[in-house]
Amino acid sequence: MAINFKKFVPRPGLVNKQGRLPDPSELVCVEVPKVFDQCLIKRCLVYADGTDTLTxxxxxxxxxxxNPKRYLSSRDFKIKLSSIDKIPLRGDPNFKKIILNYVISFYSDYMDNSGVTRSEFFEINRTDIIGKFYCPDSIAQISASSDEECEEDSNIIKLEMVAEALAGEILDNEAGDEVLDITLGYFIVVKAQLLVQLLIPAYDYSTTPREACEEDPEEDPCERFEKAAVPKFYPDQNLDPLFPEYDETER
Incomplete structure (x- = not known):
């Protein structure tokens, strides 16, 4: 059955079956950073005096x-790329050895003996080496004009991080002072991006949203309770199917 384009409203959504969308109204060329290669750095770090290692x-x-009493939690994790070295590999200069220097910073909170929450700022400097990374150079040279003319770098190395303080321990150091040691776990995705032109199908400009964003009206707690479904009194049973041909849709 043909799809009525006039009744079709372009919007973000999951496309999971063929024939759910009409033919696009045009093909559009857009300029976007495209990911050419990516890899994952996974680290679990503890405190140790001396030269930094992988752990x-x-x-x-x-x-x-x-006057610390106990460690509470850590927050506001941030990452900053300090410098990057790209060393072309012999045989294929599009692949490079990448040396990353980056800084991870965060705050750790602890409670003192008076019940007051205090914070300590941590900033760790790390270096990681990626032995072989597909990081091609742009063939075209890009220059953009604005109020101040500047050169645009079309080659981008991007870091995305998810970090967590796995543990915090208050102890005495060699000088007899109480300090906080943090066990830090983090994942970093390193991406090599290049500014390219991509051809994509387009339907129309996004539709204008409704005039006002509505707020949920306040509801009496007892009325909300009366409308609520009866809760389950027992947890789900962890049971395997008795027969291999068991199908949930047949229930």
Whole structure:
């Protein structure tokens, strides 16, 4: 059955079957950063004095604390790429050895003996090496004009991080001061991006949203309780099907 284009409203959504969308109204050329290669860095770091390793970092120890009682949590994790070295590999200069220097910063909170929450700022400097990374150079040279003329770098190395303080321990250091040691776990996705032109199907400009964003009206708690479904009194049973041909849709 043909799809009525006039009744079709372009919007973000999941496309999971053929024939659900009409033919596009045009093909559009857009300029976007395209990911050419990516890899994952996974680290679990603990404090250790001396040279940093794949599992230790000397900057995961705080300055002396003020009457600490217990560690609470860590927050506001950020990452900043300090510098990057790209070394072309012999045989194929599109593949490069990448040396990344980046900084991870965060705050750790602890409670002192008076019940006051205090914070310590951590900043660790890390270096990681990617032995072989597809990071081709742009063939075209790009220049853009604005109020101030500047050169645009079409080659981008991008870092995306998810980090968590896995543990925090208050202990005495060699000088007898109480300090906080953090166990840090993080995932970093390293992406090599290049500014390219892509051809994509387009339907129309996005539709204008409704005039006002509505708020949920306040509802009496007892009325909300009366409308609520009866809760389950027992947890789900962890049972395997008795027969291999068992199908949930046949229930």
């Amino acid at each position: 230790t970092d000397e900057e995961l120890r705080s300055n002396p604390l003020v």
